[in-house]
Structures are given as structure tokens and as C-alpha cells.
Amino acid sequence: xxxxxxxxxxxxxxxxxxxxxxxxxxxxxLDCLTPRYDLERLGIVLVGSPRHADALLVTGNMTMKCMxxxxxxxxxxxxxxxxxxxxxxxxxHGVFEGSYVMPKTxxxxxxxxxxxxxxxxxxxxxxxxxxxxxEMLKQKA
Amino acid sequence: xxxxxIKADIKGAFDGKILKWHEHNDTRIYVxxxxxxxxxxxxxIFEKLGSRFIIASAVDTPRGGIEILYHFDFFKLxxxxxxxxxxxxxxxEVESLASVIKGxxxxxxxxxxxxxxxxxxxxxxxxxLLPDDWPEGNYPLRRDQ
Amino acid sequence: MSEIIPIGPYHPLQEEPEFFRLHVEGEKVVKLxxxxxxxxxxxxxxxxxxxWDQVVFLVxxxxxxxxxxxxxxxxxxxxxxxxxxxxxxxxxxxxxxxxLERIHSHLLWLGLAGHFIGYNTVWMWVWKYRxxxxxxxxxxxxxxxxxxxxxxxxxxxxxxxxxxxxxxxSMDKLKPVLDLFKGAVMDDPVIRARxxxxxxxxxxxxxxxxxxxxxARPSGVAIDVRKDDPYFAYGMxxxxxxxxxxxxxxxxxxxxxxxxxxxxxxxEQCIDKMxxxxxxxxxxxxxxxxxxxxxxxxxxxxYHYCLSDGSNFPARYKVRAPSYTNIASNEVACVGETxxxxxxxxxxxxxxxxxxxxxxxxxxDNRREQVLQGNTLIxxxxxxxxxxxxxxxx
Numbered sequence: 001x002x003x004x005x006x007x008x009x010x011x012x013x014x015x016x017x018x019x020x021x022x023x024x025x026x027x028x029x030l031d032c033l034t035p036r037y038d039l040e041r042l043g044i045v046l047v048g049s050p051r052h053a054d055a056l057l058v059t060g061n062m063t064m065k066c067m068x069x070x071x072x073x074x075x076x077x078x079x080x081x082x083x084x085x086x087x088x089x090x091x092x093h094g095v096f097e098g099s100y101v102m103p104k105t106x107x108x109x110x111x112x113x114x115x116x117x118x119x120x121x122x123x124x125x126x127x128x129x130x131x132x133x134x135e136m137l138k139q140k141a
Numbered sequence: 142x143x144x145x146x147i148k149a150d151i152k153g154a155f156d157g158k159i160l161k162w163h164e165h166n167d168t169r170i171y172v173x174x175x176x177x178x179x180x181x182x183x184x185x186i187f188e189k190l191g192s193r194f195i196i197a198s199a200v201d202t203p204r205g206g207i208e209i210l211y212h213f214d215f216f217k218l219x220x221x222x223x224x225x226x227x228x229x230x231x232x233x234e235v236e237s238l239a240s241v242i243k244g245x246x247x248x249x250x251x252x253x254x255x256x257x258x259x260x261x262x263x264x265x266x267x268x269x270l271l272p273d274d275w276p277e278g279n280y281p282l283r284r285d286q
Numbered sequence: 287m288s289e290i291i292p293i294g295p296y297h298p299l300q301e302e303p304e305f306f307r308l309h310v311e312g313e314k315v316v317k318l319x320x321x322x323x324x325x326x327x328x329x330x331x332x333x334x335x336x337x338w339d340q341v342v343f344l345v346x347x348x349x350x351x352x353x354x355x356x357x358x359x360x361x362x363x364x365x366x367x368x369x370x371x372x373x374x375x376x377x378x379x380x381x382x383x384x385x386l387e388r389i390h391s392h393l394l395w396l397g398l399a400g401h402f403i404g405y406n407t408v409w410m411w412v413w414k415y416r417x418x419x420x421x422x423x424x425x426x427x428x429x430x431x432x433x434x435x436x437x438x439x440x441x442x443x444x445x446x447x448x449x450x451x452x453x454x455x456s457m458d459k460l461k462p463v464l465d466l467f468k469g470a471v472m473d474d475p476v477i478r479a480r481x482x483x484x485x486x487x488x489x490x491x492x493x494x495x496x497x498x499x500x501x502a503r504p505s506g507v508a509i510d511v512r513k514d515d516p517y518f519a520y521g522m523x524x525x526x527x528x529x530x531x532x533x534x535x536x537x538x539x540x541x542x543x544x545x546x547x548x549x550x551x552x553x554e555q556c557i558d559k560m561x562x563x564x565x566x567x568x569x570x571x572x573x574x575x576x577x578x579x580x581x582x583x584x585x586x587x588x589y590h591y592c593l594s595d596g597s598n599f600p601a602r603y604k605v606r607a608p609s610y611t612n613i614a615s616n617e618v619a620c621v622g623e624t625x626x627x628x629x630x631x632x633x634x635x636x637x638x639x640x641x642x643x644x645x646x647x648x649x650x651d652n653r654r655e656q657v658l659q660g661n662t663l664i665x666x667x668x669x670x671x672x673x674x675x676x677x678x679x680x
Contacts, residue, residue, distance in 0.1 A: 024350030034413035196606035219515035244496030
């Protein structure tokens with residue numbers, strides 16, 4: 001596993017998975033890729049398919065209808081891979097707590113490695129979170 | 142047309158069919174009618190008076206039935222005109238407006254599955270939000286469920 | 287025989303999960319089916335468990351892009367219910383926030399539209415300049431999105447006098463940017479060739495489907511809540527609504543770009559006219575009754591209806607988001623287009639699914655093989671643009 005994890009930290013490709021969010025976190029993730037924040041300078045690229053991805057950026061409440069699809073997406077991601085939960089909804093349910101369509105949180109469905117709080121987290125926060133994760137993986141490798 | 146002309150027109154055309162005319166303020170008007178007059182009434186204000194359908198809201202009232210409010214507005218005017226029909230339980234049923242106004246199709250499908258209202262003569266009476274195998278008789282937004 | 291091309295629910299074309307089925311014969315789309323339900327969070331039911339004050343926070347999270355329009359309609363509905371009128375300064379502040387949001391949302395759409403037709407440069411540039419607006423919102427409200435500014439009877443935060451010169455300077459900075467994008471979109475022969483006459487929504491169909499906002503106005507339907515039913519400070523400022531006749535994707539793009547100029551105009555007037563004063567009436571209770579509130583979101587009219595039984599919680603809360611009617615109109619706008627253009631037409635209404643699907647979600651076991659089709663559709667769209675570029679010799 002060591003060499004694979006080390007390789008992963010060089011240029012992680014991320015797939016963005018929205019599981020019933022309000023769009024805020026999704027916009028901020030896209031914002032990270034645009035010139036002001038420019039995540040690509042760190043080698044992080046947003047890809048269109050989970051099969052190419054090293055990391056899943058999960059946003060949203062994990063609604064019932066999304067649960068099965070989210071698991072499928074996770075299974076398609078090559079391992080080792082990491083799961084990053086972005087936003088308050090993905091951490092718990094935030095303001096939607098108690099809704100009858102969200103029996104589980106994201107971390108009960110997918111093995112989350114790192115949580116980035118905020119409603120929505122600022123792009124700086126997302127970048128800091130990803131950087132911390134990379135640091136963690138480097139030590140593990 | 143000004144609002145006063147429209148108001149006079151509606152009151153003249155449907156004399157005796159209006160159960161209650163309530164003006165919450167200058168721009169918010171609620172009118173109670175019989176469900177049987179709904180299609181005729183909507184056709185008149187949509188086609189003749191050139192109104193725009195906004196949305197319909199269903200409410201499960203403690204009065205033992207379901208109310209539907211059909212909200213309309215008249216393009217340039219600030220007034221929101223809400224037609225209210227009362228459908229008694231256990232079998233709320235009303236004629237579909239989809240043949241008159243295409244934009245009512247989705248909301249009628251939504252109300253049908255969430256409140257269990259039957260819209261007769263609906264062109265496409267399938268589920269909008271819930272899956273097709275949703276159990277009969279389970280209506281999430283009703284109070285008795 | 288027609289074939290079916292599934293799009294979604296997870297697809298690079300879309301930010302949010304939703305599911306389309308395109309029925310095609312050869313290259314032509316003959317029918318479009320839309321399946322909703324991936325983004326339902328049961329908001330209308332949840333609203334009945336929140337107090338009036340909390341409802342505003344809840345509806346703010348219906349949608350992140352129009353996160354001011356829903357609270358705006360919500361406060362309008364509650365103020366209509368209680369017969370309350372917010373102080374004048376609060377009205378101006380609300381208007382400024384609403385218009386800043388409109389600019390940010392239209393820029394966001396323009397960037398994504400550029401991405402769809404294969405102009406990633408447009409995407410990067412537009413989003414770079416969108417940061418001007420995000421910074422303003424960050425400074426005024428404390429957050430880049432989800433501003434939490436609105437409450438019944440006022441706003442939560444004042445605009446500081448010290449910030450005003452900076453807001454003015456930002457508006458001045460924005461004007462040349464808008465000129466740049468106007469030129470980039472309206473004078474570019476490829477974008478013209480790619481979007482002119484594509485996905486036409488006729489005036490008659492626009493009225494039948496009851497579409498709103500920048501989907502209706504390019505089809506010649508002059509409807510805008512800001513003019514028709516003035517709320518906040520819109521009755522006190524001077525602006526025009528942009529109405530075009532063609533109804534195609536090009537007209538929708540032009541309509542959005544021209545609207546941003548009007549928004550800048552409104553913000554500048556608000557800053558000029560704003561006088562010091564109180565910003566909050568500190569409302570404690572709402573009476574029993576009904577209230578209807580409307581607001582013009584970047585995508586069209588947002589409509590909220592609330593029913594109160596005199597308690598601290600709404601008895602019924604109904605939300606109608608603009609995309610609810612606008613998405614349905616895709617059923618006619620897509621028909622007859624090629625598959626490569628269909629992607630563009632779907633995106634042209636600026637669909638917002640988290641708005642549309644506020645209600646209920648249930649599990650749904652089906653069509654495993656149809657999901658995750660990769661980014662073929664977006665690629666088709668890019669190829670089409672390349673082909674047009676070659677034909678035009680650009």
C-alpha cells in the first residue's frame with residue numbers, strides 16, 4: 001500500500017459527488033478550480049468519472065435516493081482512495097436534521113477520511129482541508 | 142385592463158358562483174368557489190383575461206378536507222388572485238386543469254401523490270416525485286398520516 | 287424506432303444529481319423525459335417543525351445560488367401575513383443584496399455555459415471576475431454564500447459607512463468586465479452560430495408552460511416581479527427589464543448579460559438614496575392568517591405561501607421555485623434539436639434542481655446500467671463547436 005499512497009499524494013484527482021446538497025458547497029468546490037484559488041497548481045484536478053479519481057469530494061445530505069448511487073460511485077473508485085466530506089450537511093444534517101428522507105449521514109454510508117465544516121466552507125477552507133489530508137497520507141506512506 | 146375592470150368583469154361573469162370574496166389587502170385576493178366551477182372559472186381568467194398560472198398549493202385543513210389554492214396573476218398588475226376550492230375527505234376529487242393550462246400538469250401530479258387528490262381527465266397521471274411502486278394510500282403531506 | 291440516451295443522475299454536465307431520458311431518432315431528439323427526486327430534502331414538511339424565525343434559515347438552504355431569493359420571498363410572505371413593513375434602510379440593504387446575488391448568479395451561469403460549448407477560457411475568466419461580487423457579499427454579510435441577512439421586519443446587519451466607497455469602486459470595476467463579456471458573447475461568430483435558433487421556446491409555449499424570469503423574457507413575455515409587484519426598494523429605483531423576442535439560447539444569454547447592467551444601476555441608486563436609520567423592527571409574533579410573498583430570483587419568480595394558525599410554527603408552507611416551471615418547458619424546447627445541442631438547451635434555462643425538489647425522496651431501485659455514462663454528451667457539444675469553428679474558418 002505504501003507506494004500507492006505515496007503516488008496518490010503527488011497529484012490527487014478528485015471526483016465531485018453531490019448527494020442532495022443546496023449547491024453552495026458545489027459552487028465553492030468549482031470556485032477552488034478557477035483562477036483566484038487555482039487548485040491545479042497543487043496538482044489537484046477535477047475529473048468527470050469516478051473511475052479516474054483518487055478522492056471523492058462528497059457534499060450534501062445523503063438523501064435516500066442518492067444512497068445507493070453514492071455507494072456505486074465509491075465502489076467504482078480505484079483503491080486506495082480517500083473520501084472528503086464537505087460542508088455541514090455532509091458532516092451531520094445541519095438545518096435539515098429530523099427530515100424523514102435522510103436516515104443516514106454521509107459517514108454512515110461511505111468511509112470518510114476527513115471532514116471540512118462550514119455552510120458552505122470557504123475555498124480557503126477546502127484547500128486547507130485537502131492539504132492537511134495530503135500531509136496525513138504522506139506520513140502514513 | 143386595470144385591476145378594477147378585471148374585478149368587475151370576474152364578479153359580473155360569475156355572479157352567484159363566488160362563495161366568498163376576501164381581500165387580505167390591495168394585492169392579495171382569495172376567492173372561494175365550488176370545485177365544479179373550477180375549470181370554467183380558470184379557463185375564463187386564463188384565456189379571456191390573459192392571466193398567468195403561478196402554482197397551486199394544497200392544504201390539509203382541520204375542516205375535514207383538503208383545500209387547493211390556485212394562484213394566478215395578471216402580468217403587469219401586482220395582484221395575486223387565489224382561487225380556493227374545498228374537497229372533502231375521504232375521496233378528494235377535482236377536474237384537472239391540464240387541458241386548459243399546460244403548466245398545471247406537474248403540480249397536479251405532485252399534489253396527487255402527496256395529498257391523494259384525484260385529478261380526473263389528467264393527461265399523464267403518473268408519479269412525479271415518488272417512485273411508481275409507492276404504496277397506495279400513503280400520502281406524506283396529509284396530517285392523518 | 288427511437289433510441290433512448292440516459293443522462294445522469296451523476297453526470298459531468300450537471301452539478302446536481304438528476305436524470306433525463308432523451309429519446310432520439312438518428313441525430314434528432316424526439317422526446318425528453320425528466321425524472322426528479324434525487325435532491326428532495328422534505329423542506330415543506332420540515333418548515334412546519336421550525337419557528338417563523340428559523341424558517342428563513344431553512345429556506346435559505348433550499349438553494350445555494352439563489353440563497354437570497356428564497357429568504358426574500360419568505361420575509362415578503364410573512365410580512366404580508368402580519369401586515370408589517372420593514373424600515374426604509376432595511377429595504378435598501380435587502381435590494382442591494384438581492385441584486386449582488388443576481389450578478390453573481392448570472393456570471394456563474396455564463397461561465398458554465400462557456401464550459402458547455404467548449405470555451406473553458408470563458409469559464410475561467412468569468413469566474414475570476416465573479417470574485418469581485420463574492421468579495422462584496424463576504425464583506426457586507428460575512429459569508430460568500432448563504433448570507434443570513436433577512437429576517438421578518440428587517441435585516442440582521444447594517445452596511446457600514448466606511449464600506450460604501452469600496453462598494454462604489456467595485457461597481458466601477460465591474461462595468462468594464464460586463465462590457466468585455468457582452469462583446470465576447472454577442473460578437474463571437476462561433477457562439478452565435480452555435481446558439482442562434484437553437485432550442486426556441488415560442489411566446490405561446492412560454493405562456494402555456496407558465497415559465498418565468500430569464501426563460502420567459504427572451505421569448506417576449508414581459509414579466510418581472512420587481513416591476514409588476516414592487517417589493518423592497520424596487521419601487522423607489524429606476525431600471526428597465528430586458529425583453530427579447532427570439533426565445534433561443536442566444537437570446538437567453540443576451541438577456542442575462544443585459545440584466546447585469548440593470549443590477550449595477552440598481553445597486554448604485556440604492557447606495558445614493560440610502561439614509562441612516564433603524565434596520566430592524568424586532569417583530570416577536572405573527573397573527574393567524576395567510577401570506578403570499580414573491581421575489582424575482584436570478585432564474586425567475588420565487589413564490590412562497592404560508593398559512594399560520596397563530597402559533598409560533600407555520601401550519602403549511604409552500605414553495606414554488608422558478609426552475610419548477612422552467613425545467614418543464616425543456617420538454618418542448620429540446621424537441622427537434624440534435625443531441626449535441628440538447629445539452630446546451632437543457633443548460634440554457636439555468637436549471638436548479640435543489641430548488642425544484644423540495645419535497646420528498648424515496649428509494650428507487652432501477653436502471654443500474656444506465657447511470658454514469660461518462661462525459662460523452664459534453665464531448666459531443668465540444669466537437670460541434672469545433673466543427674463550426676472550422677466551417678467559419680476561425
